[in-house]
Amino acid sequence: MFSFSNTVTRIHEDARVTKPYTDGEWEAIRGLGRRVDALLDAGDVRLTMGGEPTFVTSGDTSTPEWESEADGAEKRALAGRLASLLRQRWAPQGVVHHGQGKWYPGEPLPRWQLQLTWRADGRPLWRDPSLLADPSSPPEGSTHPHELARAIAGNLGIMSSLVLPAYEDPVAEALAEAQQPTGARPGIDADTQALASALVTTPAAPAGYVVPIFVDPERPGSWATTRWQPRRQDLYLIPGTSSLGLRLPLDSIAWGEAPDIARADEVPTRSLPDRRTRELARVIDVADAPRTALAVQERDGHAYVFLPPVDLLDDAVRLLIAVEDAAAATGQSVVLEGYPLPYDDRARSLSITPDPGVLEVNVQPTGSWDELETLTTTLYEDARAAGLSTEKFDLDGTHTGTGGGNHITLGGATAANSPLLRRPDLLRSLITYWQHHPALSYVFTGRFIGPTSQAPRVDEGRHETLYELETAFSQLARMVADPAVDHDVATVVAADRRWDEDPAERVERQRRTQPWLTDRLLRHLLVDVTGNTHRAEFCVDKLYSPDARTGRLGLLEMRGFEMPPHARMSLVQSLLVRALVARFWDEPYEGDLIRWGTRLHDRYLLPAYAAADLREVVDELNAYLVRKGGPIFDERWLEPFLEFRFPRLGEVFIGGVRLELRGAIEPWHVLGEEAAENGMARYVDSSVGRVQIIASGIVEGRHVVTCNGIEVPMAQVATVGWGTGIDGTASTTVAGVRYKAWSPPSSLHPTIGVHSPLRFDLVDRRAGQSLGGFTYHVVHEGGRAYDTYPVNAAEAESRRAARFQPYQSSGAVDVSSLVSPGSILGGRPTDFPATLDLRRFLPGRPPGREVDGADAS
Numbered sequence: 001m002f003s004f005s006n007t008v009t010r011i012h013e014d015a016r017v018t019k020p021y022t023d024g025e026w027e028a029i030r031g032l033g034r035r036v037d038a039l040l041d042a043g044d045v046r047l048t049m050g051g052e053p054t055f056v057t058s059g060d061t062s063t064p065e066w067e068s069e070a071d072g073a074e075k076r077a078l079a080g081r082l083a084s085l086l087r088q089r090w091a092p093q094g095v096v097h098h099g100q101g102k103w104y105p106g107e108p109l110p111r112w113q114l115q116l117t118w119r120a121d122g123r124p125l126w127r128d129p130s131l132l133a134d135p136s137s138p139p140e141g142s143t144h145p146h147e148l149a150r151a152i153a154g155n156l157g158i159m160s161s162l163v164l165p166a167y168e169d170p171v172a173e174a175l176a177e178a179q180q181p182t183g184a185r186p187g188i189d190a191d192t193q194a195l196a197s198a199l200v201t202t203p204a205a206p207a208g209y210v211v212p213i214f215v216d217p218e219r220p221g222s223w224a225t226t227r228w229q230p231r232r233q234d235l236y237l238i239p240g241t242s243s244l245g246l247r248l249p250l251d252s253i254a255w256g257e258a259p260d261i262a263r264a265d266e267v268p269t270r271s272l273p274d275r276r277t278r279e280l281a282r283v284i285d286v287a288d289a290p291r292t293a294l295a296v297q298e299r300d301g302h303a304y305v306f307l308p309p310v311d312l313l314d315d316a317v318r319l320l321i322a323v324e325d326a327a328a329a330t331g332q333s334v335v336l337e338g339y340p341l342p343y344d345d346r347a348r349s350l351s352i353t354p355d356p357g358v359l360e361v362n363v364q365p366t367g368s369w370d371e372l373e374t375l376t377t378t379l380y381e382d383a384r385a386a387g388l389s390t391e392k393f394d395l396d397g398t399h400t401g402t403g404g405g406n407h408i409t410l411g412g413a414t415a416a417n418s419p420l421l422r423r424p425d426l427l428r429s430l431i432t433y434w435q436h437h438p439a440l441s442y443v444f445t446g447r448f449i450g451p452t453s454q455a456p457r458v459d460e461g462r463h464e465t466l467y468e469l470e471t472a473f474s475q476l477a478r479m480v481a482d483p484a485v486d487h488d489v490a491t492v493v494a495a496d497r498r499w500d501e502d503p504a505e506r507v508e509r510q511r512r513t514q515p516w517l518t519d520r521l522l523r524h525l526l527v528d529v530t531g532n533t534h535r536a537e538f539c540v541d542k543l544y545s546p547d548a549r550t551g552r553l554g555l556l557e558m559r560g561f562e563m564p565p566h567a568r569m570s571l572v573q574s575l576l577v578r579a580l581v582a583r584f585w586d587e588p589y590e591g592d593l594i595r596w597g598t599r600l601h602d603r604y605l606l607p608a609y610a611a612a613d614l615r616e617v618v619d620e621l622n623a624y625l626v627r628k629g630g631p632i633f634d635e636r637w638l639e640p641f642l643e644f645r646f647p648r649l650g651e652v653f654i655g656g657v658r659l660e661l662r663g664a665i666e667p668w669h670v671l672g673e674e675a676a677e678n679g680m681a682r683y684v685d686s687s688v689g690r691v692q693i694i695a696s697g698i699v700e701g702r703h704v705v706t707c708n709g710i711e712v713p714m715a716q717v718a719t720v721g722w723g724t725g726i727d728g729t730a731s732t733t734v735a736g737v738r739y740k741a742w743s744p745p746s747s748l749h750p751t752i753g754v755h756s757p758l759r760f761d762l763v764d765r766r767a768g769q770s771l772g773g774f775t776y777h778v779v780h781e782g783g784r785a786y787d788t789y790p791v792n793a794a795e796a797e798s799r800r801a802a803r804f805q806p807y808q809s810s811g812a813v814d815v816s817s818l819v820s821p822g823s824i825l826g827g828r829p830t831d832f833p834a835t836l837d838l839r840r841f842l843p844g845r846p847p848g849r850e851v852d853g854a855d856a857s
Contacts, residue, residue, distance in 0.1 A: 014643055014648065015636075015639035015640040015642070015643045016640065016643065017391070017399075017564070017565045017566050017569065017640055017643075017644050018565075018566070018793075020566050020568055020569050020572075020640035021568055021572075021637070021640075025634070025636075025637065026568060028631065028634065029568075029571070029572060029575065029637060030369070030373070031631055032575065032579070032625075032631050032632075032633060033369035033370075033372075033373070033571075033575050033578070034369055034370070035625075035630075035631060036369065036575065036578050036579050036582050037368050037369045037370075039582040039586070039628060040578070040581070040582050040585070043582065043585050043586055045419045045581065045582070045585050046412045046413065046417040046418075046419060046422075047367075047410065047411075047412065047419055047578070047581060048365035048366060048367050048410075048411050048412055048413055049365060049366055049372055049408065049409065049410060049574060049577075049578065050362070050363055050364065050365040050366070050408075050409035050411070050555075051362075051363055051406060051407060051408050051409055051570075051574075052360055052361065052362050052363070052405055052406065052407040052409070053360075053361050053363065053376075053379065053390075053406045053563055053570070054355065054358040054359065054360050054361070054402045054403075054404025054405055054406065054563045055082075055358060055359045055361070055383045055388035055389065055390060055402060055404075055563075056357070056358055056359070056388065056389055056390075056391075056392055056402045056403070056404075057074060057075075057078060057387065057388060057389065058384070058387050058388060058389040059074075059387070060789070061392050061789060062788075062789050065357075066357055066358075066392075067357055068356050068357055069356065069357070070104075070107065070111055070354045070355060070356050071111065071112075071354050072354075075354055075359060076112070076136070076354075077136060078359065078386055078387050078388055079114055079352045079354070079359055080114070080134060080135075080136045081386035081387060082352060082359070082361070082382060082383060082386040082388060083096055083114045083116065083352055084134065085382040085385060085386055086116060086350065086352075086361075086379075086382055087116055087129075089378060089382065090116065090118065090348075090350065090364070091116045091117065091118035091125075091348075092129060093118065093123075093124035093125060093126055093127060093129070094116055094117050094118030094119070094125050094126060095116070095117055095118075095125055095126045095132065095320060095336055095341075096114060096115070096116055096132060096336065097113075097114070097115040097116075097117065097307075097336045097337070097340055097341065098112070098113075098114060098135060098335055098336065098337045099112070099113050099115060099337060099338065099339070099340045100112065100113060101113035101353045101354070102353075106679070109242075111353060111354050112353070112354065113340075113351055113352070113353045114351060114352040114353075115340055115341075115349055115350075115351040115352075116349060116350050116351070117341050117347050117348070117349040118347065118348055118349075119272060119346065119347055119348075120345070120346050120347060120348050121271075121272070121346065123272070123274060125317065125320065125347075126320060126324055127324065128324065128328060130333060131324055131327040131328060131333045131334065132333060132334065132335075132336070133302050133303070133333040133334060133335045134335075135300065135302055135304075135335050137302075138301070139300060139301020139302065140301055140302060140303075140332075140333070143298045143301070143302065143303040143332055144303075144330060144332065145208055145209055145296045145297055145298045145303055146163075146165075146206070146209055146296075147330050147332075148296050148303055148305075148326055148327070148330050148332050148334070149163050149208075149209035149210075149211055149294075149296040150163055150209075151325075151326035151329050151330050152211060152294065152296070152305070152322055152323055152326040153211045154326075155276055155321075155322035155323075155325050155326055156211070156213060156223050156225075156281055156319075156322050157223055157278070157279050157280040157281040158211060158212075158213065158223070158225045158281045159283075162211070162212060162225055162226075162227055162283075163209055163210070163211050164209065164210045164211075164212075164228060164235045165206035165208075165209055165210075165234070165235065166206055166207050166208050166209065166210050166235045166236075166237050166244060166248070166295070167206055167207055167234055167235065167236050167237065168207050168236070168237055168239075169236040169237060169238075169239060170236075171236070172239040207237060207244060207297065208244040208295055208296055208297030208298070209295065209296045209297075210228075210235060210244075210248065210293045210294070210295050211225075211293055211294040211295070211296075212225050212226050212227075212228055212289070212291075212292075212293045213225050213281070213292065213293060213294050213308060214261055214262065214289065214290040214292045214308065214310075215261065215262040215264075215310060215311070215312075215315050216262070216281075216282050216284075217259070217262040218282075219282070220262065220264045221314070221315070222279060222281070222282070223279075223281040223282075224281055224282045224283070224284050224289070225281045225282075225283055225284070225289075226283060226284050226285065226286045226289035227283065227286060228253045228254075228286060229253065229254060229286055230249065230252050230253060231252055232252075235248075235249070236249060237249065243295075243297065243299070243304060243306055243337055243338070244295045244297040244304075244306060245293070245294075245295040245297075245306025245307075245308075245337070245338050246306075248291075248293060248295070250291045253286060253291055254286040254287050254291075255287070256287060258289070258290055258291040259288060259289070259290055260290065261290045261292060261309055261310065261311055262290070262311060263311050263499040264311060264312055264499065270314075272313065272314060272317050272346055272347075273314060273317050273318050273321065275321065276318070276321045276322055276325055277318070292308040292309055293308055294306060294307065294308050294319075294338075295338070302333075302334075302335050303327075303332050303333070303334050303335065304334070304335045304337050305323055305334045305335070305336055305337070305338075306337050306338035307319060307323075307336060307337070307338035307339050308338065308339060309339040310339075310342065311342060312342060312344075313341060313342050313343075313344035313346060313347055316341045316342055320336075323336075343549070343550055343553070345413065345414045348364045349364060350362055350363050350364050355404055357402075357403050357404065358402050358403060358404035358563075359388065360404060360405075361379065361383075363375060363379065365409065365411065365413070367413065369575070369578070372571065372574060373571055376567050376570050376571050376574075377567045377568075377571075379567075380566075380567035380570075381567075389402075390402055390563055390564070390565045390566070391565040393789060393790040393793070393795075393796040394789075395785070395786045395789060396778075396779055396780070396786065396799055396800070396803070397790055397795070397796040397797065397798070397799030397800040397803075398647075398663075398796075398800065399644070399647065399793070399796060399800075400447065401446065401562050401563045401564060401565060401644075402562075402563040403446065403447075403562075404446075404562070404563055405446070405454065405455075405559060405561065405562060405563065406561045406562055406563040406564065406570060407539075407557050407558060407559045407561060408557075408558040408561055408573075408574060408577055409555050409556070409557050409558070410555065410556045410558065410577070410581065411553060411554045411555035411556065412554055414493070414554070415489075415493050415515075415544065415552055415553055415554035416489050416490040416493040416494075416554075417554070418489075418543075418553075418554025418555070419581070419585065420518075420543065420554060420555075420556050421489045421514070421515045421518060421543070421544060421554045422489050423585065424476055424479075424480060424514065424518045425476075425477070425480065425584075425588045426581065426584055426585055426588070427518070427522070427538075427556065428473055428476060428588075428589075428590070429584035429588050429589035429590070430538065430556075430558075430580070430581075430584065431458065431469075431522075431526075431538055432473075432589055432590065432591060432593065433580065433584070433589050434457070434537065434538070434560075435457065435458060435459060435466075435593050435594065436591065436593075436594055437613050437614075437616070437617050438457070438596070438600055438604035438610070438613060439604060439609075439610040439611070439613035439614045439617065440560070440613075440614075440617065441455075441457050441537060441560050442604055442605060442610055442645075442665055443610050443614060443638075443641055443642065443645055444560060444561045444562065444564075444573055444641060444645075445560045445561065445562050446562035447665070448668055448684065449605075449665060449667050449668075450601075450667030450668065450669070451528065451529050452528065452529065452669070452670035452684075453535075453667075453668075454535055454559060455535070455536065455537045455559035455560040456528050456529070456535065456536065456537060457537050457560075457600075458525065458526065458536075458537065458538075459593070459594075459595075459596060459600065460600075461527070461528060461529045462529065465525060466593045466595065468525055469525050469593060470592070470593055472521045472522060472525055475521055476517075476518070476521050476522075479514065479517050479518075479521070480514070484512060485512055485513065485514055485517065486512055486513045486514060487514045489514060489515055492513040492514065492515050492516075493515070493552070495509070496510070496546070496552065507546075510546050515543075515544040515552075515554075516544060516546055518543070518544065519540060519543050519544040519545055519546075522540055523540055523543075523545070526538050526539065526540055535559075536559065537558070537559055537560045538556060538557075538558060538559075539556070539557035539558075539559055540556060540557075541557065542554075542555040542557065543555060543556060558577065561573060564641070564644070565644070566640070569640055569641065569644075572637050572638070572641075573641070575633075576621075576633070576638075579621055579625070579633060580621065583621060583624045586624070586628075587624065598831045598832055601667060601832075602736075602831070602832040602833065602834045602835050603834050605664055605665040605666065605667070605690065605736070606664050606665075606690075606692045606734065606736045606834065606835075607642060607645070607646035607662050607663075607664060607692050607723050608692065608694065608717045608718075608723050608724065608734040609717070609734075609834075610642070610645075610646070611642055611721060611722045611723045612717065612718050612721065614635070614638055614642075615635055615718075615721050618633050618635040618638070619635075621633055635721065635722075636722075638722075639722050642722050642723065643722075645665075646662045646663050646664060646665075646692070646723070647662065647663050647800075648660065648661070648662050649661040649662060649663060649691065649776060649800070649803075649804055650774060650776070650801075650804030650806060651806075652772065652773065652774050652806045652807055654762050654771050654772040654773070654807075655762070655771050655772075656697050657695060657696065657697045657698050657703065657762055657771075658694075658695070658696040658697060659693065659694070659695055659705070659760065659762060659773065659774065660693070660694045660696075661691055661692070661693055661694075661760070661774070661776055661804070662691065662692045662694070662723070663690075663691060663692075664690040664691055664692045664736055665690065666688050666689055666690040666738065668684050668685055668686045668688075669684070669685045669748060670682050670683075670684055670685075671683050671684070671685055671746055671747070671748070674746060683744075683746045685744070685746070685747045685748050686744070687740055687741060687742055687743060687744050687747040687748075688738060688739070688740060688741065688748075688839075689738070689739055689740075689741040689778065690736055690737065690738050690739075690835070691736070691737050691739075691758070691776070692734060692735070692736050692737075693705060693707070693712060693714075693734070693735055693736075693737060693760060694717075694723070694724070694732060694733070694734045695714060695732070695733050695734075695762070696724070696731065696732045697731055698714070698731055698733055698762075699731075700731070701765070702764060702765055702766060703762055703763065703764065703765070703771075704762075704763040704765060704815075704818070705735070705760065705761070705762060705763070706760070706761045706763055706813075706818065707737050707758055707759070707760050707836060707838065708755060708758060708759055708838060708842060709818070709842075710836060710838065710841050710842070711818055711836075712735045712737060712760075712836050713735050713833060713834065713835075713836060714733035714734065714735045715733055715734060715735060715833075715834055716731075716732070716733055717732055717733065717734045718732075734834075735834060735835065735836060736834055736835035736836070737758065737835070737836045737838065738835055738836070738837040738838060738839065739755035739756070739758060739778075739838045739839070740752050740753065740754050740755050740838070740839055740844050741754065741755075741756060741778045742754060742778070742779075743846075749839060751843075752839050752843060752844050753843055753844030753845040753846045754778075754844050754845050754846075755838045755839075755842060755844045755845075756777060756778035756779065757775050757776060757777045757778070757781075758775070758776045758778070759773065759774075759775045759776075759808070759810065760773045760774055760775075760776070761773040761809070761810050761813070763813050763815070763818070765815050768812060768813055768814065768815050769811070769812055769813060770809045770810040770811060770812075770813050771809070772807055772808070772809045773807075773808060773809065773810070774804060774805060774806045774807065774808060775804075775805045775808050776803060776804055776805075777802075777803040777804075777805070778803070779803070780799075780802075780803070781802055781803055781805065786799070
């Protein structure tokens with residue numbers, strides 16, 4: 001009997017982000033995560049880990065809101081969907097607050113922010129979720145803001161006579177009318193007589209209602225109110241389209257400066273209130289009263305409640321109880337806006353905010369590997385269900401992440417528990433180790449790196465920074481050993497919560513405390529070239545700044561991490577950081593800082609050198625883990641990151657030699673100021689690209705690799721591990737090639753043309769012949785531009801593959817005229833010995849010109 005069968009066996013598979021780890025590998029990763037937890041617990045580290053993952057739409061990413069703009073209609077809608085899913089998962093009895101985010105220079109309005117807050121003790125912060133409205137939902141049948149405002153005031157012990165109607169200002173409308181030109185008004189139907197009569201009569205319909213309220217300065221925990229006395233008798237709002245609470249005419253309420261809101265000592269250990277206290281609010285003279293108020297307004301068919309600023313979470317919780325009871329009594333669901341709830345250890349919160357091109361989620365801190373795994377995996381799932389994604393494809397098919405960050409935040413459950421404040425040497429160890437291993441800065445971050453990026457290394461700014469940082473480290477060690485310094489972090493944190501201390505005495509006391517000195521010794525060195533403390537690889541904005549309470553959280557933000565496309569990849573990079581924290585807590589890391597100079601960008605932006613550096617990190621970590629009884633960190637777990645960061649562009653086998661081309665990293669320069677549509681702008685020059693060429697099996701003295709006729713300075717590299725070839729040939733050499741990829745209107749060296757396509761040849765010196773090679777097109781091989789983004793990964797891969805044309809030969813080569821990197825500049829350049837910069841040897845083609853049918857990039 002005849003039988004026949006086919007068997008297909010995969011002999012090799014590159015790591016891929018769609019399934020970065022097998023089930024067996026993931027179980028090993030989880031096992032190491034729990035083992036690291038045991039090491040952290042044994043050392044009493046008390047580490048918590050948070051983050052700021054970012055997402056993009058799973059649909060069309062070519063619109064401005066998913067390219068460069070911070071806001072957009074789809075972005076708001078998807079943020080609302082995600083907030084709804086996250087609320088169901090984490091805060092079913094919490095609140096969603098629709099407030100303002102950061103206000104950046106050049107933007108006309110502050111960004112919005114959706115914040116979810118719930119109680120850490122498991123008790124409800126908001127009992128009935130149906131009483132919280134979604135502003136993106138259809139309008140409700142009818143709202144009664146006056147009835148709701150009176151009910152809230154009554155629950156707060158405030159007389160209904162103190163609830164003020166607020167009106168849009170007819171004077172402002174009349175002034176705007178007076179500034180219009182005379183004559184016919186095309187397309188405008190305005191009744192000027194009605195505007196004039198409005199100046200002398202009270203408007204019929206209030207825009208909303210205001211309840212003056214604040215914490216009684218003489219009775220903490222009790223409410224107080226006042227009677228506002230606007231000069232025009234009625235309360236007229238400042239013109240605008242913002243919410244009513246942001247347009248209150250506070251300057252017309254009373255003469256003189258208003259006192260600050262009441263401050264009270266923080267007592268985070270006491271229980272939060274659970275029910276409304278029935279107590280009349282004390283009425284204070286308006287001159288002695290803070291000018292804060294709760295406001296109720298109907299907008300777009302929903303009742304909005306604007307929350308006033310309060311200092312303590314206890315007072316904010318009592319305010320929420322009063323609002324919810326009023327919403328239940330009147331049968332009106334509400335949208336909460338205004339000032340966010342104060343930060344407090346007794347509450348948990350996460351927020352969703354817009355950032356240029358992405359949605360950013362600031363997640364709550366986690367205290368263990370299992371908590372971190374649950375949070376990360378469910379967040380990716382909820383984001384996908386909401387219509388969001390963690391990856392994009394460029395026009396040319398390049399596979400990228402969201403383009404936003406995935407910053408890792410290290411700290412403790414409270415500032416007093418923060419390992420970075422209790423052991424400042426841990427912070428020194430992290431900074432020093434990252435400076436010693438550039439791969440930690442470049443493999444996990446985004447495409448835009450360098451001194452003007454979002455997360456520059458400490459050695460990418462001023463040249464003297466390392467010298468000053470070493471001085472700071474020595475002072476840090478001296479401070480830790482100084483008996484005159486107060487090293488009891490818990491006592492210092494408790495003392496800094498008090499508000500009855502003399503300001504001068506407070507400053508003098510803080511100068512002799514470990515948390516304050518740790519912050520001040522490093523704050524002004526962990527900055528970018530402009531002095532921005534937020535844009536730094538290690539951001540200490542929230543470590544322990546005595547300037548503001550929100551800056552004293554004991555947190556370190558590690559900004560050199562971009563959003564990976566898979567949840568498990570995010571967890572693996574977090575595991576690496578957690579394991580290093582455990583190691584440095586047990587064995588502090590010290591050493592002189594390395595003056596990398598140009599070697600930093602010459603070598604470690606190439607995949608071979610970056611991978612070798614990561615292997616060294618893993619080997620050192622595993623030596624520590626073995627001393628602690630294992631298990632170890634498998635270096636293969638980092639291969640998905642390397643493949644994603646440095647994709648293979650193509651490979652060929654020619655006469656026993658393997659040539660492989662991979663993407664590399666190129667730092668982009670920020671240019672000088674230029675006039676733009678809305679003022680001055682500083683553009684980013686992304687015109688230069690970099691690739692890496694690897695040759696395995698090359699015969700020294702016989703073979704030469706050239707790029708566009710220039711000899712490539714190949715150098716020996718390690719022959720084991722990722723990126724060195726499948727065969728493990730003992731003669732593996734590598735080099736980088738920089739080239740002008742395109743010509744934007746503003747860039748460095750505008751007289752240098754485009755170098756695409758890149759033609760690589762393996763040249764036999766003895767025969768004077770190109771044995772073969774390949775051509776790499778930076779853009780479409782036919783010179784045309786793609787009109788649309790790839791619809792899926794398959795189309796993106798086909799676009800990438802089409803730009804690599806293998807097995808092409810330049811034929812005979814005049815070896816005597818072969819241009820080497822040292823022939824023009826008089827000796828081999830020493831600044832970048834591992835990289836061939838075509839801009840130094842070839843003028844390139846002006847944009848729009850085709851040569852021999854090549855693409856006109």
